[in-house]
Amino acid sequence: MTDERIVQVTEALKHVVDPDRQRDVVGAKMVRDISVDGTTISLTVALSSPDSPHRAQIEQGIRTALGNLEWPTDIELSWTAEVSANTGFGQEGQTIPGVKNTIAIASGKGGVGKSTVAANLTVALRELGTKVGLLDGDIYGPNIPGMLGVNGRPVLENDKIQPLAGFGVPVMSMGFLTDPGQAVIWRGPMIAQALRQLVHDVAWGELDYLVVDLPPGTGDAPLSLSQLLPLSGAVIVSTPQDVALQDVRRGIAMFETLRVPVLGVIENMSYFVSPDTGARFEIFDHGGAKRAAEELGVPFLGEIPLDPEIRIAADNGQPVTSRGKDDPVARPYYEAASLIGSEVARLNAAKPDPLPVL
Numbered sequence: 566m567t568d569e570r571i572v573q574v575t576e577a578l579k580h581v582v583d584p585d586r587q588r589d590v591v592g593a594k595m596v597r598d599i600s601v602d603g604t605t606i607s608l609t610v611a612l613s614s615p616d617s618p619h620r621a622q623i624e625q626g627i628r629t630a631l632g633n634l635e636w637p638t639d640i641e642l643s644w645t646a647e648v649s650a651n652t653g654f655g656q657e658g659q660t661i662p663g664v665k666n667t668i669a670i671a672s673g674k675g676g677v678g679k680s681t682v683a684a685n686l687t688v689a690l691r692e693l694g695t696k697v698g699l700l701d702g703d704i705y706g707p708n709i710p711g712m713l714g715v716n717g718r719p720v721l722e723n724d725k726i727q728p729l730a731g732f733g734v735p736v737m738s739m740g741f742l743t744d745p746g747q748a749v750i751w752r753g754p755m756i757a758q759a760l761r762q763l764v765h766d767v768a769w770g771e772l773d774y775l776v777v778d779l780p781p782g783t784g785d786a787p788l789s790l791s792q793l794l795p796l797s798g799a800v801i802v803s804t805p806q807d808v809a810l811q812d813v814r815r816g817i818a819m820f821e822t823l824r825v826p827v828l829g830v831i832e833n834m835s836y837f838v839s840p841d842t843g844a845r846f847e848i849f850d851h852g853g854a855k856r857a858a859e860e861l862g863v864p865f866l867g868e869i870p871l872d873p874e875i876r877i878a879a880d881n882g883q884p885v886t887s888r889g890k891d892d893p894v895a896r897p898y899y900e901a902a903s904l905i906g907s908e909v910a911r912l913n914a915a916k917p918d919p920l921p922v923l
């Protein structure tokens with residue numbers, strides 16, 4: 566009887582589609598541990614990204630499908646996330662062992678808040694329960710150590726650089742290898758060598774996401790690093806004014822040339838709300854990044870206001886997202902993190918399965 570009901574439940578769930586994978590939840594192996602006790606159906610759904618923006622839709626679909634069964638049902642749903650891996654890189658040397666997805670945080674120019682976004686997204690993804698690492702690829706301005714309050718010298722073990730840890734996240738930065746305030750003068754071949762080491766000689770361990778703070782702009786350093794990385798995609802951070810948006814277009818063009826998907830555009834320093842009067846000021850204009858994203862056909866990941874709390878938290882090595890997802894200042898970073906996770910899952914699902922190793 567029970568077994569028969571489990572079969573009926575499974576059949577019914579084949580009508581529920583996961584928007585990320587564009588497959589039914591049974592076929593996509595997202596449904597776990599179905600049990601039926603009398604009229605109570607319990608099951609676990611493994612979403613393909615943390616805090617998936619599609620969760621409510623999937624839940625609705627499941628409740629409708631199971632509500633159509635010929636017997637009365639109580640439904641007990643549990644949720645988990647199982648991040649899919651980017652299998653698009655078949656050649657050896659292109660992948661980073663153990664790392665499922667690599668996400669670049671890019672900007673058309675410096676000072677737009679790229680590193681702050683990278684640090685906050687990383688901590689948000691970690692708080693949402695995924696395994697995430699952070700590579701500070703900005704060899705000219707390695708600000709990540711300060712933003713996460715991590716310092717020290719990484720050690721070598723078995724020929725691999727052991728990353729340092731902050732907020733439960735493995736972190737690697739050139740900033741750990743140079744003295745604070747010291748200007749590092751990089752010449753072409755040294756840059757390539759240093760970047761290669763940062764990518765391939767670090768013991769990252771098992772990661773769902775490796776977030777990379779790219780050097781700003783579309784010059785040699787961001788280009789070389791993007792080519793070294795097995796990127797699932799790139800996030801572009803911009804401020805709203807017109808001149809910045811021209812840089813967004815250049816950034817998108819660079820990733821298109823590299824055949825790296827653009828996961829979306831974030832508008833940083835989007836507006837300022839005066840704490841005493843509540844009046845809203847659009848210091849750098851507003852909404853430009855959204856328009857540019859629409860025009861260029863890439864996702865828009867949201868607006869982050871200009872807020873002194875964000876700057877102070879970053880200066881103190883305590884990114885606002887470490888306060889959790891219900892904190893109002895942290896909230897937009899969490900929303901962007903969910904959308905990025907979902908877009909990565911969608912792109913991974915659209916890739917063919919890797920060829921079996923013979």
Ligand SMILES: Nc1ncnc2c1ncn2[C@@H]1O[C@H](COP(=O)(O)OP(=O)(O)O)[C@@H](O)[C@H]1O
Nearest residue numbers: 675676677678679680681870871872875876879
């Ligand atoms: N939304 C924001 N509100 C207030 N200050 C911000 C915001 N985003 C970034 N900042 C601050 O702006 C400065 C530049 O940000 P940073 O992340 O270092 O930019 P980038 O990496 O693009 O050069 C930093 O002092 C940072 O704390």
Ligand SMILES: [Mg+2]
Nearest residue numbers: 680703706708
């Ligand atoms: Mg920076």
